[in-house]
Amino acid sequence: MSMDxxxxxxxxxxxxxxxxxxxxxxxIFQLGFVxxxxxxxxxSFVEHEFGLTIDNDDLELDNFxxxxxxxxxxxxxxxxSVAS
Amino acid sequence: xxxxxxxxxAQAQKEFRAFADRHIVPHADAYHRxxxxxxxxxxxxxxxxxxxxxxxxxxxxxxxDAVTLGLLAGELGRxxxxxxxLLTVHTMxxxxxxxxxxxxxxxxxxxxLARGESIGALAVSEPGAGSDxxxxxxxxxxxxxxWLLDGHxxxxxxxxxxxxxxxxxxxxxxxxxxxxxxATAGVRTELIxxxxxxxxxxxxxxxxxxCRIPAGQVLARPGLGLSHVVGTALDLGRYTVGWGCVxxxxxxxxxxxDYAGSRETFGTPIKDHQLVRQMISGMYTDAxxxxxxxxxxxxxxxxxxxxxxxxxxxxxxxxxTAASRAAADAVQIHGANGCSAGYPVQRYLGDSRxxxxxxxxxxxxxxxxxxxxxxxRALVRRRQAGATPRSEGx
Numbered sequence: 001m002s003m004d005x006x007x008x009x010x011x012x013x014x015x016x017x018x019x020x021x022x023x024x025x026x027x028i029f030q031l032g033f034v035x036x037x038x039x040x041x042x043x044s045f046v047e048h049e050f051g052l053t054i055d056n057d058d059l060e061l062d063n064f065x066x067x068x069x070x071x072x073x074x075x076x077x078x079x080x081s082v083a084s
Numbered sequence: 085x086x087x088x089x090x091x092x093x094a095q096a097q098k099e100f101r102a103f104a105d106r107h108i109v110p111h112a113d114a115y116h117r118x119x120x121x122x123x124x125x126x127x128x129x130x131x132x133x134x135x136x137x138x139x140x141x142x143x144x145x146x147x148x149d150a151v152t153l154g155l156l157a158g159e160l161g162r163x164x165x166x167x168x169x170l171l172t173v174h175t176m177x178x179x180x181x182x183x184x185x186x187x188x189x190x191x192x193x194x195x196x197l198a199r200g201e202s203i204g205a206l207a208v209s210e211p212g213a214g215s216d217x218x219x220x221x222x223x224x225x226x227x228x229x230x231w232l233l234d235g236h237x238x239x240x241x242x243x244x245x246x247x248x249x250x251x252x253x254x255x256x257x258x259x260x261x262x263x264x265x266x267a268t269a270g271v272r273t274e275l276i277x278x279x280x281x282x283x284x285x286x287x288x289x290x291x292x293x294x295c296r297i298p299a300g301q302v303l304a305r306p307g308l309g310l311s312h313v314v315g316t317a318l319d320l321g322r323y324t325v326g327w328g329c330v331x332x333x334x335x336x337x338x339x340x341x342d343y344a345g346s347r348e349t350f351g352t353p354i355k356d357h358q359l360v361r362q363m364i365s366g367m368y369t370d371a372x373x374x375x376x377x378x379x380x381x382x383x384x385x386x387x388x389x390x391x392x393x394x395x396x397x398x399x400x401x402x403x404x405t406a407a408s409r410a411a412a413d414a415v416q417i418h419g420a421n422g423c424s425a426g427y428p429v430q431r432y433l434g435d436s437r438x439x440x441x442x443x444x445x446x447x448x449x450x451x452x453x454x455x456x457x458x459x460x461r462a463l464v465r466r467r468q469a470g471a472t473p474r475s476e477g478x
Contacts, residue, residue: 011463012390014466015459015462015463016459036217036218036310036311036315037315037318037319037393037397037452038311039308039311039312039315040311040312040315040316040319040393041390041393043312044388044389044390044392044393045390047388048387048388048389048390049390056184056186056304056305059304059305059308059312
C-alpha cells in the first residue's frame, strides 16, 4: 500500500510507544501496551482513518501486530469492499 | 444551554426533562430510602423506549446519536443517579453485543435489550479485582463445545434484577467475555445494601457456580474480553456516567439557588451572603464546563473520532469531581437541613462519591489523561521539528 497509509499508521502508533524508530515490522505487542484502552483506540483509529469496519473475523492479532501488518490488513479490507 | 444542539436533540432533551420531572423526581428520595427500584419504573422506562434508545433501529431500538444518549443520561442523572446507572449498565451491555457479538447474539439479544424485556448488567469487578480488571480470577474452563464458568463477581449494578450478565472471566486464551442468562443453572445473586450512594441501584454480588455457557455466548473471541469487549463497554459507561454527573451538578445548583433564595439568616436571604454566592458561582461554572466537555465527547463519538476516548475520560473525570464539589457545597448551603432526609442534596452527596469511583476512579483517569497530555505534546514537538513521524521517539 502507499507510503501515505504507512506514515499515518506509524504516526498514530508512535504516540504510544517510547521507541526511537518504529519500523514497519516492529511487533507492537512485544513493545507492551501503554493503556488498557489502547486496543479499542487502535480499532477506532483504523476504522475512522480508512473508512472501514472491523468485524470479529478481523480480530487476529497478526492483523494489528505492526505498521506493515496494519497497512496490509487495511489494503485487504479496502480491496474486498471494492470487489463486493 | 442548547446552542450546540440540533433542533432534534434540543427537542429530545426537553422531552427527557419533562419525563424525569413527572415520573422520577417526585419518587427518587423514596427509592433511595427503600434501597429499591420499583419494577414498574423500569417497565415505564422500557415502554418509553428509553432503555433501547441507542440500539440500532434494525433491532428495534431508537438508533439515537451519542449526544442524544448523553442528554438522556444527564436528565436521568439530575433526577436519580440509580436510574441513570440502570441506563448506563444496560446500554454498556447492548453496546458490547452490538459491537462484538456474533450475528446470532445480536439477533437474539439486541431486540430484547432494545425493548427492555431483558435488562443487562456488567459483571466485571471481583472482591480482589476492581480498577485492575486484568486481575479477575473467575474461570472459564473449556468443556466440549461449551465453557464452565466459576467465580464471584461483586458491585454488579442492578445485578439483583438483571436478566443477562456480561461476564469477564479468564479462559486459557486470557480474558474472555461471555453473555450469561440469569436463568442459567448455577447463577445466584445477593443484594448489597446500605451503600453510600446509588442506594436504589439493586447492586449485588453475583455467583457463578459451574455454569455451563454455550461457546456461542463469547463476545469477540477468547483472549479479547478485556481489551476489546469490556474496553468498549467501559468507554460508553464513562460517557453516560459523565453525563449523569452533569445532571447531579444541575440538581445541586437548582436546589441550592432555590434554597438560598428562601432561607434567611441574620435578617436576609442567605443568597446575599458572599460566601454562599462563592459556592453557587462555582457550581454554576462547573455545570457549564462539565456539560461542554460531555458535549464535545459526544460530538467526537458521533464522528467516530479515536480522540473520543481521551475526551470521554476527561469529561467523566471532570464531571464526577465537579459533582463531588457541587454536592458538598449544596449540603453546606442547606446547613442542617442538607444533612436530613427531607432534602435531596444529602442523596446527591452520597451519589457523587460513587461517581468518582465507578467506570474508572478519578485516579485512574488522572493517570490516563496525563499520558494523553505527554503524547499530544510529543506529537506537536515532532511536527514542529519537521521530523518524519516514525524517525523519532517521544
